Amino acid sequence: MTFNLKYSVLACAVLQAFAPLAQAQQLDGVASVVVTGSRWVASDRASIGGFTDAPLLDTPASITAISSTQMLDLSIRNVTDAARFDASVGDAYNAVGYAEQFSIRGFALDNASSYRKDGIAISADTQIPLENKERIEVLRGLAGLQAGVAAPGGMVNFVTKRPTSTSLRSALVEVSERGTLHGAIDLGGRFEDRRFGYRINAAADKLQSYVRGADGERQFVSGAFDWQITPDALLQLDLDHQHRSQITAPGYQLLRNEVLPTGVSPKTLLNDQPWTRPVDTDSSNVGLRFEYRLNPDWTLTANANKHWFKRDDYTAFPYGCSNEGDGFYPGYCSNGDYDVYDYQSVGERKTPWGAQAMLQGRFATGAVRHALTVGASVSERHDSYGEYVYDYAGYSNIWNNQAVAPAPGTPSTGPVMERRNDVERALFVQDVATLTERLTLHTGLRYVKLKRDELEDIEQGWVHSKDSFVLPSVAMVYKPARDWSVYGSLSHGLQHGGIAEMGTANEDAVLPPSRSKQVEVGLKGIVNNAVMVSAAAFDIRQGLEYVNAANSFVRAGQQRHRGVEVAAQGKLDAGLNYSLSLMALDAKQTGTGDAGVEGKRVTNVPELRSTAWVEYAVAALPGLKVDALWQYAGSKAFDPANRAIVPGYHVAALGGSYALRVGGVSTILRARVDNVFDKFYWRDVTQSLGGYLLPGAPRTFRVSAQFDF
Template structure:
C-alpha cells in the first residue's frame, strides 16, 4: 500500500497541468449550470443496445447490422472493464484478432484473419491514414473499430486481413468531469482526467480535454518506464447545418522493450518464467516514442439531405529504438564459432548472440486531406446512397545511421548481465517518401425494404521513393503506380433483423526489388493484388444477436531466387500465394442478470503454388487454426450495482518455422473481474478489480517469424489490477 501511495504522489506531482484544467472546469461548472443541448451529429460512443456503426466500413453511419461485412467496435467502457490499456490487449475480445510480435515497451501489432496488418498502411484515425509504428494511447479514444477482410475500398494500399480506425473523443452535450486512477502489479499506476464543457451563445462552442500520466512497472523485470498524454478537442456549431471541429494530442512513452525467446536448437523449450527480460544489460536504454497528431474537420449539411466534409490531419512521430537484442548463435564473425550455426534461433544449450541495437531520432511524418460528398438520390424505384471523395496523403520518413553490433553471448535464463556496450553506429538506414491520390465512389442501391446492392470503387495514384542515407551507395528507387480496387456485395433481409449477404473485394500492396547490386531486376515494381470472397449471416432480437461469415482470402507472395551472394545473382519475383479460408462466428445473449458473448474462428491457412517445396502446402507461422473467446457478465440482484465478470480465451497450436518442423502447443487462459457502480456525495463512482490469467498458466502465447528469426513470447503471468473512476 505504501508503494501505491508513493506512485500516486508521483502521478499527482507530474500532472499539474491536468489538475489545473480539472479545477478550471469545475469552477466553470459551478458558475454556469447549463442544460444539455442535442448535437446535430450522431454520437460516437455506443451504449446499451444501440446498433453500433463503424466509419471504417466506408458506408458512413449505416449500422453494422445492415452492412455486408464483418467489423468489431470496442468502446471505452468495455476496455476499462477488462483492464485494456493498449491496442494489443483488445485482441481478447474477438476471435478473428490475435497477437503478432506483441511485447512490453514497443508498439502494438495485430493479426486479423491470420494476416499481420501493416502498421504503415492499415491504420486510420477518424478515417484518415496514420502511421502506427508508435505507441497509440487509448485515453482520448471513444472507440476502436476493426474491419475484417480486404480493405481496398477503404485504403489505397493495405495488407489483407483488416483495417483499424481510432475514433477520437469529442465534446459532449452535457458537462463531463471524470477522473480515474488505476493500479496493477507490480506497481504500475495510471491517473487520467476526462473533461468536457460547452459555452457561448446557444452553447455553440465545446471543449474536451483528456490528460493521463502513468508510472509503468510491469511484472516483467527491468522494464520500468513512464508515459503521458495530453489531448484537446474542440468544436464550433457555426449554425444548424455547419460544424467545425479541431483537435490535437501529444503523447510520450519511455520504457525498455522486452525481446522474444526462441527455439533451443531444433527443440521447442518448455515455457520460461515470463518475468525474465533478456534486455537486462547495464547499458540497456528505453525505447522512447513521442507523437503529435492534429486534425481539422468541417462538415456542412446541404439541401436535399446531402453533406460535404473536408478533413485534414497531420501526424509527427519521433522514436529512439534501442535494445540489447538476442539473435541466433555463432552467426557473427566475432562470435566464438563452436562449429554449429543457429542463425534463426538460439543454441541447444540456451546461448545466443546479443547485439547492441540503436536507431536514434527516427522521424516519421504523415499528412492527409480528405474531401467527401454524400447523399441520397432516386432512379425510379431504386434509392441510391452515394458518396464520392478524394484523399490526398503524403509520407516522409527520415532516419539516421544505426547500430547493430555484436556485444557477446547471453543465456535464456537472463543470468549474463555484464556484456560490454557497443554503441558506435555501424550501418545505414533508408529514408522513404510517398505521395498518393485516391478517388473513391460508393453506391448502396436499395431496391426495396429488404434488398440492397453495394458497389464501391477506389482508384489510387501512388508515387514512392527511397534512398539509403549512405552518400557512397544510396541505392535509390523511385517509381509510380496506378491501380483500381473494386468492391461489390448484395444483401437481403429475409426477415426483420435477419440479414444474409455475399461480397467480393480486392486490395493492393506495392513492392519494389531493392536497388542492390545482387539483384538482377533491381527497381522492378510489383503490384500484389489480394482478393476476398465472403458469405455472411447476421441477425438479432431484443435478447440475442449473432453473426457468421465464411471467407476466402488470397494474397500473393514475393520471394528472392538465386544464390544472392554475388552481383546479379538474385531475382525477386512472385512465388505462389497465401490462402486463408475460414469460418467466423459470434453471438451475444442478454438474459435477465446475465450477458454472455462468444466468438470462434476456424481457419485453414496455407501457402500454395510456391516453388519452394519446404513451404508449399504448409501452414504459415504464428497463425492458430482454431480460436475461442468467451465473456460473461452477471449482475448480482442481492448487491445492486455489482457485476461479476469472466473471460476465457483458447487458441490452438501455432507453427514456429516456415517448414512446419516445429510448433508451439495450444493454450487457454481465464480472467476474472468485478465492477461496482455506486454514488458518493451525488457523484457516480465506479470501482473495478480484476485478475488476468487466474491460474497463472505458463505457455508460449505466440511464435512470430520475423527478421529471418524464430521468436517465442510467453503468456503474461497472473496479474492483479484495481481502479476507481469518479464523475465529479
C-alpha cells in the first residue's frame, strides 16, 4: 500500500505536468518564451510577531518570513534549506533521516514548544512538510508574550495554505542526490457554490541520501477547506498526514573524547549494519479556525489544532570505545573503533493539542489610538513510550566499517504507556497604542499556569509539579519617516526544564521551568522602495543546563548571548536581486561556580555567521536566471569546557532557472549545485547523548520542473 501510494503520487505529478504540455505542443507546434518578473523580495507581513498579520516594518521584533513562492524559486524542500538564508538560524544535531533540529541566536529550539502550525505548538520530531505551507515565519528572540513556553532563541511558525479564489493547478517533479525522486501537486479553487473553497496538496519521495545507505521513502497528503458562512463569518478546516521511513545517519564522537576525527567522509553511514532498520514516523494534524467580524472595528477569532506523532526508532548506535585501555565513554578509540549498540524504541507517541480564542479591536482614548488583543489559550501534550532497548552488539570503525551480529537474544521494548503529560493554560493581553503619528507603544502581559505529571518509574509512580509565571513585554517604536522605524523592547520568556539524557547519573530527571530575559534595540527601513534593511542588537539570558563533572545534568549559572544582526534584501536594478544576512554573537557561560566551564563559550555557537545570495536575470535570454549562495560560519566550541574547538567553514552553491510557456502552460526548469567545491566541514555539534559532530553534505545536485496551468 505504501509503495503504491508513493508511486501513484509521483506518477500523478508527472502525468499532470506533461499531459497538457504534449497536447499544447500538438496544437501550437512551437514553444513560446515569456519573460518572468519574479524577484527576491522578503515577505512584508507576518503573524508571529504578535497575534495577527502585521507589517514587519511596524513590528518591534526581528522576524524573517519566507513565502511559498520564494520556497519554489529557491528550491526549498525543507526547513534545513530555508535556514541557509538566515544567518541567525543554525543546525543543532540535524541528523539525516531523523528530526530537523535548529538553533536561533545560539539557543537550541525545543522540539515540543518552539515549532508552531498556525500559532499552535506541534511536535517537531520528524521533518515538517512544506508542501501545504504558505509561509515560514521565524521569530528571533523571546516569544513569551506570543507563545508562553518556547526556547529563548525564538520560534518557527508554519502558516497553512488556504483555498484560492481562482483555479490553481500546479505540479512539480525533481531529481536530486543519488537518485532521490520528488513529486508534488497543488490544487486549489472554489466549488460551484463559491462560499466553499478547497486546497489539496500531495507529495511523495523516494529518498536516496548523500549518506550512502541512509535511504527511505515519504508520502504526504493534505486538504484545506473554508466556508464563508456569512460575509462576517468564516470557518476554516485543514487536515494533513505524513509517513516517513528512512535509515538515520548518526554523528561522530571525539577520538579519546578530546580530538576531532580526520579523514572521514560525510557519505559514510556509521549505522551501516545488516540488521539496521529505518526510523518510521507518522504525523497528522487537524486544524480548525473560526473568525467572526462583530463590527468594522472588532473581531472574534478561535482556532485549534490536534497533532498526532508516532515513531518506531531503530539505530545501530555508535557510542564509546571499549577497545582501548579502560575505554572512553563517550569518545571513539584512537584508531577510530567505536562500540555499536542495538537501540530500539518502538511505539513512541506524542499527542499535543492546543486552542486559542481572541477578541481584537480598535478604539481611541482622546488622541491615543489603541489596537487591543485579549485572549486565552490552553494546550496539552501527552508523551507515551516504552522501556528502550540499548544492548551492546560489537564494534566497528569510522574508516573501515565492520559488520557485527545483532545483540544476542530477541530484545524488545517494554510496554508503551504514558510517561509524561504537560498542561499549559494562559491569559494574555496586548495593547498597541499609537501615541503620535511617529510614536507607538506596545505593551503586553501573559499569565501562564503549567502543570506537569511525570512517571519516574513503575515502582515510585508519578511526580506532579505546578508553576505559574507572569511574562511582561514592552516595546517602543519610533518612525522618523514613513518607511523607517526604530524600536527598543524588554521581554520575558519561559521554557520547560531539560531532561537528563541517557547515561547521566540522574537519567530522565526533569529540571523545573525557567525564565529568560531579553533586551533588544533595532532598526528597519525600505530604501528606494526596492531594498529592505534591518539591524538589531540583543542581550538574552537564561539558566545554563549541562552535564557537570559528576556526570549529573544540572542548571547552574546562566548563558548570556549578546549579539548583532544585520540583513538586507531587495533589488539593485531590473535584473539583479540579492539577500544578505549576518550575525555576530558572543555567547558565554557565567555564574556557574564551576571552574571547568566558567567564562567559556557556549557550545555550537559560532561568533560570526553570514550568508549572501545573488540572482541575475540574463537579459540576452529572457526567462533565464542564475544565482549564487555563499555561507560562512566561524569556529564553535564542542563542549561546555571548550576542550575541543570545531573549525569554521565556507560553503558555496550555484543555481539557475529558465521560465517559458509551452502552449498555455507556464513552465520553470531549475537546477542547483550545493557545496560546489565539495568541501568537508563539521556542520554542527551537540552535547546530547555524550556529544556528537555532524559533517555537512558533500557536493549535491538537483534538477526540477514546475508546471502551472
